[in-house]
Amino acid sequence: MALSIVHRVTGMALYFGTLLLAWWLIAAASGPGAYANVQAFTASSIGRLIVFGYTWALMHHLLSGIRHFVWDLGYGFKPNEREALTWGALIGGVSLTVLVWIAAYAIGGGR
């Protein structure tokens, strides 16, 4: 498995995704009009896709990062362990993303 590059790519996506986060916070601090603009964007299909992608990038980068921690500490270098860590990060990242979005839809009532 060569998922190190995915760690980098998700990191880069998160890097530029912070613009969305900053926009959202600035809008909340600016007023109802600005905040409504952010909500209109995140409610649109492209906005929803971007936020979904951002959620996955964050969850994958988190778990993939934990995988690197295990390696930093000197564990998990056997071939089967490496495979397990990599698949764990991959499957865990997708699972956590779906979980967060189920929670989001449950709270938001499908908004």
Place this chain on the structure above:
Amino acid sequence: MSAQNSPAKSMRTPLARVRSLGASHSGTSDFWRQRLTAVAMTLLILPVIVIVLMLIGSNQAGAKLILGSLPIAIILLLFIVASAWHMKIGMQVVIEDYVHNEKLKLAGIMANNFFSFAVALASIYALLKLSSGV
């Protein structure tokens, strides 16, 4: 990197060159800080997700109320500082790995610093403004 490849130019022994630079005494400070901020965000990610979920469906007035509360603002401020630091180091590593033109590399590293600082400061300012109720 080039200093390591040209030992003839230095009278210092290899030991003197690396002494006290190990274990995060600035020799590998970025490596250490990247792990430090990663651990910080790993600890903070659950409360941050809960905060974001709490904000779903609320209008600006509701969002202001939630984001302006002290514990939530502090958690988000910690997360913003850790993430800005983490992403600045991460992007620098990527630039250093792939950009081999010296001037372009320096420009990239500078832009990376500007971007990371600007995003962090804008977010921090917004949160402080929400907290102060101005």
